[in-house]
Amino acid sequence: MPTITLDNVEKNYGGETNAVEGLDLTINDGDFMCLLGPSGCGKTTTVRMIAGLENITDGSIRIGDRVVDEPSAQTFVAPEKRDIGLVFQNYALWPHLSVADNVDYGLKLRKLPKTERTERVARMTEKLGIAPYRDRYPSQLSGGQQQRVALARMLAVNPQLMLLDEPLSNLDSRLRLEMRAELKRIHAEFNATVVFVTHDQWEAMTLATRVAVMNQGVLQQVGSPMDIYDRPVNRFVANFLGVPPMNFVEMTEASPQRESVVAFLGRRVPALDEIGSIGVRPESLIIEPSGTTSASEHLVLPGRIESVMPTGGSWTVETAVGTQRVYATTLQRGALHTGDDVDLVAQAASVHVFDRNEQRVKVDQS
């Protein structure tokens, strides 16, 4: 499967701001690439531009060596000539065709022999749990069932490149889990390249080989899920991934916790006055009795327990650190009580430091 290359792609729908801005992104053969970001960040626009359902305003898109969209060269290849499998939020099933005929549609277009078509339709409808409805029409199905028909229709033709825009959004949570596993398996089995749009960070983390995080039309970071989780390039990415989200301690205000942060950062960052905030994920915080940990070896945030909440298998501990709320997740409730004074302790390697422009700052971890 060829590589997809987006080079300095811009999309403007006619408004003052671009829906997508200066996008450089390469999707490699075999990638399961998740486009992740909040509503309106440009994910759907990006995937529609790759599909050819939207033309680009500037830049270029290539599939392999072939330029499929480049306004400056007046090149535009129609969607049906890009050989892509598509499933979008509004599944666009043929209303006058039964489930089986919808799934068969792409196979018929490709003029496959009847016996093979029948076999593939049976296999895909079975696999996606829609075989019992094979003679129904789309209007007689629930949203989730329609979504599965759309997936079956796409998968039946064994596309090498699949573009999926929130394809699981109408499924209940059990079915969503099953379909995620199924997509992951299909990706591996067919060695396909997948571009998958989601605003759900958990979905992206569990499915993707690589994640592209976008915000306000601008690509923020591309990397493996753990890369992005462990080394977010800026505060937006750090904040977008993780539940509960990363805790931030601001450096701009004079506060009691600032002193302990300064004691920790001291020799580890070059210019202390350029630091805007630090961040620590809830699972990186260990709760120790107050005053028992050295503030230069570890980051130590003195706080008070506000509440201890069970989250099934683990506990989320809400603490007040100065005027800020800091959350820690822990497996052992132990002797944690509301009102206790505690130290929230993090190892140097798990402390994220951001400058005043919210960009990541490298920290000496010795």
Ligand SMILES: Nc1ncnc2c1ncn2[C@@H]1O[C@H](COP(=O)(O)OP(=O)(O)OP(=O)(O)O)[C@@H](O)[C@H]1O
């Ligand atoms: N056809 C259109 N005409 C005008 N503006 C549009 C059009 N489609 C999208 N936009 C705007 O472009 C921006 C990006 O939209 P897009 O649908 O790509 O975002 P998204 O990240 O997919 O959001 P969501 O998760 O809500 O679907 C938004 O500001 C949106 O309002």
